[in-house]
Amino acid sequence: MRLELVINGQRYTIDGVLEDRRLLDVLREDLHLTGTKEGCGEGECGACTIIMNNEIRLACLTTAIQANNSEILTIEGLEKDGKLAPIQEIFMRSGAVQCGFCTPGFLISAYHYLKNGGSKDVDSIRHAVSGNFCRCTGYSKIIDGIQESHDLMSFEKNENSSKNSEKEATFIDLTTEKKQNSINSNKKNIFSVSTKEELCEFLKKYGSEAGILAGATDIIPSIRKGGEKRLYFADVSKIKSQFSEIVEDDKNIYIGAMATFKDIQHNPIIKKHLFELVHAAKTIGGYTIQAMGTIGGNIANGSPAADSVPALLIYDATIELTSLNSKREIKLSSFYLGYKKMDIMRGEFISKIVIEKKQFISTGFEEVGSRKAVFISKVSLAHSLKDEELILAAGSVSAFPKRLLEVEKIFLKQDLTKDTLLEYLSKDVIPLDDIRSTGEYRQKTLLNLLWSLRENLLKK
Amino acid sequence: MKKDLKQVNSSIPKIDGMGLVKGKPAYTQDLIPSNILIVKTLKSPHAFAKVLNVNYEEALKVEGIEAIFSWKDVPQTIITRAGQGFPEPSPYDRYILNEYVRHVGDEVAIVAGETEEAVEEALKLIKVDYEVLEAVLDLETAVGHSSIIHPEKEAFSMFPIGFDANKNIAAAYEMHVGDVDDVIAKSEVKVEGTYFTQAQAQVPLEPHNCFTYVDFHGRLNVITSTQTPVHIRRIMGRALSMPLKKIRVFKPRVGGGFGGKQMLHGELFCAMVTLKTGKAAKMIYTRKEVFESTCCRHAMRFNLRVASDKEGYIKAIDMDVLSDTGAYGEHALTVLMVAGSKTLPLYNKVEAVRFNGVVCYTNHTPAGAYRGYGALQANFALESLLDELAEKLGISTVELHKKNMISEGESSPIFKIMGEGSEGVDMNVESCKLDYCLDRSIELIGWENKYPRKEIAPNKVRGVGLAIAMQGSGIAHIDMGSAILKLNDDGFFNLLMGATDIGTGSDTILAQVAAEAIGISASDIVVYSSDTDLTPFDTGAYASSTTYVTGNAVRKAGLNMRKLLIETVAKKFKVTPEEVTFENGVFTTEKESITLKEFSTRLYYNEGLDQKQLVASDSYVGEQSPPPFMVGVAEVEVDTETGFFTILDYAAVVDCGTTLNPNLAKIQVEGGLMQGIGMAVYEDVVYTSSGRMLTNNLMTYKIPTREDVKKLTVEFADSYDPSGPYGAKSVGEIGIDTPPAAIANAIYNAVGVRIKTLPITPEKVLMALKLKEK
Ligand SMILES: Cc1cc2nc3c(=O)[nH]c(=O)nc-3n(C[C@H](O)[C@H](O)[C@H](O)COP(=O)(O)OP(=O)(O)OC[C@H]3O[C@@H](n4cnc5c(N)ncnc54)[C@H](O)[C@@H]3O)c2cc1C
Ligand code: FES
């Protein structure tokens, strides 16, 4: 493919790039912009953080086709007219840099945060760099450095685009370059779709061989680990904006399935009505993953640990599935059929999530896991209560996130004992045993979470 | 002493910071030329197997494949990859490739090709017949197991280290002072316990990587992210049967090491390809390979007994250790010995002490060097058990420590008995501010009002706990560092060192030391480290040696340079050296003066027959290894419903002598604390029952992020070690030592359960709470 990019204000045209070549390799190998680092290649460390179209992005989880026609800022672009950005100056002076390998990623995350009006509040700063790991420092100089530079940074609007992109593009020809690497040696075919119809046709054509490259935060790590069997992927960058709107009417809230967790966190409608979803969105991965990962991808990936699902279950969400000529709606609670098995048909994709507005007496989302950022949650419990209607949903305890229908029946009965609760709980979930935690612990934890929730609810 | 210091003891920014914040090419991977062969290795899927046959005929046919080697194609010279001084205290038990594979991830074949795709494809096409052998995966049953992990008869040790391959023993060590059993039997108060510390992965953010080429002189050039260039050169020379003069090793910027880059990793595979094909080659480890195929910390099991009198004076310590070195015995003996030698001297007034340890082979990923190096492991056991002792005595842990810990001017018989791999060196501790560190750290945390616990909600309890620690400063009589200083026209200096800055900031502090000694500003020093062709010998960045050992060498070289400068100026002005003063960049005699800048330019261009190059150098071997000390205090909040706990505050006060660069010293300690906290509560290398590593990415292997610790406070004691460069001792490792015990003790104080197996997870706390209820 021909890849057109504006990087740090400079236009580039690169011919003959493989669609599934990683943006990280384009930057480091084709353009020799080696400031962006590779620490893991799986979205976990943040060393490859860049800004793409004013959004934070991991270059290791971005393919060339997704980056096409975008504007990119890398560490090399922070310096303006031979002057360091204040944050670079402060990082250098204060000891935020030890071995320095994480530094470009942190600087980019910080720059993006400050540029987009991030506050001086330490917790917000920590959240903004929660997708970046440092193994050398104790993080304090990094956090302090961002805080210190808060008032010193100045940003021009559209600093990259207008004036510079008029300059002639640097042209690079890789057409005869046989040494190009792509994301994986099992060559995957990625197509860019421009309309909903194209997407549906694509999905219909390739059926179980097809996947949707939305945020790519599940797909690319899985391809890299050799776990992805599908061969055809549709890049939805071009239609993303159509399917990421969040709107409301008198009755319902409609969330476009391609909305990212960052969109969700900041959306006023969701903030007003769906507090637990905001909470879930903030706990997914680190900040970079939240900015890339979509809610549709989270639902469709079907992981037992998918964090948004318990939060959606307690609002009794409905999902809209779109195919070429029709649409259908289905309750999220009946969408999952087994481990990574879902009620989704050939040619369909998740287009929307619909949630009815309600006034709740109480809602909550609690999780227990042993590290704050970048963890896939261990045990989570969400609840909502409206008059007599109680919904309980748990994550990471069974093959898929689940409503606790049996427990719901007896949960608020006066004479309930912990043993009876356990009995009902055992009907709802068969605990998972995996590396993150033993099944027994999960069950015990869930039982304890339920018990203290019950005490709290009864008090009210 | 410290008052007159101008360059050191000041927080100048890192000299390399500018390039790094700009994202300039600096690390090995940034410098790799394009169009270079890609090298990858085929890994064993089995924990233990004999490789019967490797068929790579089909694989060789893949377009773009340049070479494939199995063990039959590479020299079978036995080596150790440990990356230590020579002769190494680690067994020679390793080949470039061998007919046995001893852990999942052990290398079976080397593949080189033009593209990653071709190489991946070839890897899939190689057919290997394995005879799968019974794997040894349990530390406790490894010794004397019927499966012998190193059956090869060539394996040996350079000198007695207790190596006994037939019993799966890589190393063993025993020592005692007095009759421990007798003293314990007679003592009034006794405690004992079994503790387990897990394998921890170093996780430098920059994965291991290197590239190799043969230059036009026909010499092998190895550019690698390593802590130990000279050891790499020596070991490669042996493995490849090449004279050392044919090999050049240099390290660009290193993105973190923590011990993980002390050993050889990809260098030999890459070099094999380059030597056989004549082509340049690169090898970049994936994160999974870093986890599975490099090294980690030795997991250890301690049986520990401590006895005291009724007043709380400790009379005897008996430490018994079983250590897991995994598939190869790298650092087996030395890590074991440090477990004793860097903890037992803390309590130097005992009547009897015994240390006994065995390091066994298992079919796990090999263990290697890692910050803390045994001291961390033993610290957890000892400081946990002392907390129990205090409770049993009915005194506070602060009082117990004050009664027993070592103080300035004292010695311990252990210093003489236990070194690293051999006998140690007698010494008096000439700087020790443990008293201050203890008082100040408990003040910082607010111990008075918080000890032992505070209930803040029905199911939320807070507690505080503490631990003290020591480390070393290089290996006395063994580690050697050196430095060359070269004056240039215009009056600046090159400082050439073999010491490797792996992110620690050593290039900066050593420039400060050189500047202090010469009497100039650090900004006039250009540091270059390290390249075996250009820089002088240095054992490398490990064993907390750089500040102290290399620092002393740099100081001596700097003083030599100053002397040389003054002598040369004196000669020029025809006065005696005593008549020349050098200050603020100006040489002055009674009658004349000249700036360094002018003098040096003249010296090289305008002094006729007196023109000459000024070079000064010196080296240093530690006569002793003065320990840095510290106290760490943790405050935790435990949720009794879920076992989940939060580290609210961690206060650490360190005595590392003079802080050559207070700011850099502080981030060293903070970084050490974070890793120690990781070891204490998150990080764990976990295997399946068949020996496959489950925690081979950053999602499952959890290193701490800043969101995990609320507050970290690090301070330094005012201290000065007369043997150190400008009073400095080491500070690179010690920060990691205290968190496991301090956090375990804090949790005990909060909720009354003692977790003796690291990491301390919410699961373990909850399960222990349940058990306690019953
Ligand atoms: C470092 C890291 C940490 C993470 N932490 C968490 C965490 O804490 N909690 C958590 O829940 N998840 C976590 N994840 C997983 C992931 O980020 C989320 O599941 C994310 O929401 C996936 O969205 P995506 O847009 O990136 O999906 P993609 O990777 O693009 O797609 C995922 C799957 O969904 C399908 N798909 C995508 N969109 C649609 C659609 N509209 N209709 C039908 N199918 C679709 C794709 O075919 C694919 O099978 C983490 C991932 C990484 C790399
Ligand atoms: S390289 Fe680690 S997140 Fe991209």
Ligand code: FES
């Ligand atoms: S400075 Fe080394 S990883 Fe952050």
